[in-house]
Structure formats: C-alpha cells, structure tokens
Amino acid sequence: MEKEEKIVAVLFAMAILSLGVAYVTFFQSDDGSISNGALQLNEQSAIGDLVYFEGTILNKKYTFTGDHLLLSVDHDDNVVTVFTPNNKGAEDIYNRVNENDLVRIQGTLDEYQNELEVVVQNKNDVTVL
Numbered sequence: 001m002e003k004e005e006k007i008v009a010v011l012f013a014m015a016i017l018s019l020g021v022a023y024v025t026f027f028q029s030d031d032g033s034i035s036n037g038a039l040q041l042n043e044q045s046a047i048g049d050l051v052y053f054e055g056t057i058l059n060k061k062y063t064f065t066g067d068h069l070l071l072s073v074d075h076d077d078n079v080v081t082v083f084t085p086n087n088k089g090a091e092d093i094y095n096r097v098n099e100n101d102l103v104r105i106q107g108t109l110d111e112y113q114n115e116l117e118v119v120v121q122n123k124n125d126v127t128v129l
Contacts, residue, residue, distance in 0.1 A: 038106050041075065041118070045109050051118060052106040054129065055080065057099050062090070069094050071126075073105065081117040082107065082126075089123025102129045 001009070039045065041053035055075035062069060069090035071082040082105055084090040097103060106125040107118040120126060 041080070041109070047109055047111055047116075049109045050106070051109050052104060053080065053118075054102065054104045057097055057101050057103060059099065060094060060097060062094070067091075071097070071105075073103065080105075081112075081115060082120060083110075083112070083117050084120040084123075084126070088121055092123040093120070093126045097126065097128060103127060104129055 038050045038052040041051040045051050053073075053075045055073040057071055058074050058079065059072040060069065067086040067090065069082075069084040069086075071084070071093075073080045073082055084093055104127045105118060105120065107120040110117055110119045
C-alpha cells in the first residue's frame with residue numbers, strides 16, 4: 001500500500017467511527033430504540049413536553065362524548081391519565097390493550113381540569129410490552 005492509500009484508509013476508518021459514536025450518543029434511547037426526542041416522564045416534566053413512560057393499565061374506558069379513550073396507568077406508584085382522541089387511534093388502542101397489561105406510552109404532557117395527563121397523538125405511541 002502506498003502512503004496516499006494508507007492515509008485514505010485511515011481517514012475512512014475515522015469517519016466510520018465518528019458516525020458510530022454520533023449514532024450511539026444522539027440517536028439511541030435507553031431501551032435501544034431510536035429516540036425521537038421524547039423525555040422520560042418525571043417530576044420535572046413540563047406541560048407541552050413530549051414524554052414517555054412505562055406502566056400497568058388499571059382502567060380503560062371511552063369518554064361519554066366524542067368516543068375518546070381514557071387510560072389510567074400505574075407509573076411509579078402514581079396514576080397517570082392517558083387521553084387518546086378518537087381520530088388518533090382510540091379504537092385501535094382500546095382493542096389492543098387490556099387491564100393489567102404492561103405498556104409503554106408516549107405523548108404530550110397536558111393539563112385537564114387541574115390534573116396532568118399524557119395526550120397520545122398516534123395509535124403506535126401505545127405499545128404493549
């Protein structure tokens with residue numbers, strides 16, 4: 001191998017390693033899936049934050065008007081209300097999940113009647129684990 005070829009090989013290896021480090025650092029979440037900017041739900045989470053959490057479904061029901069889905073989920077000994085609008089996959093989620101299922105939920109933190117809730121924007125944002 002000539003000197004120029006060795007330099008090109010070293011630069012190529014450095015570029016590949018740099019991309020690998022960037023991927024692991026910026027695009028890998030705790031569970032190994034690619035993160036889309038959602039933060040783990042905690043006491044410091046603010047209204048409007050895109051959050052995720054895991055918990056056990058305690059209750060599922062439709063609202064009296066609008067056929068929106070409400071889930072009560074046990075997360076770290078707190079009950080989190082999860083709201084799914086009827087046009088964002090409420091029926092599909094209702095059919096996929098059951099009480100006592102362990103789920104991972106992603107959505108936007110919001111407030112309704114002075115209570116915090118997570119609003120789901122897509123049927124794929126609720127995953128049974």
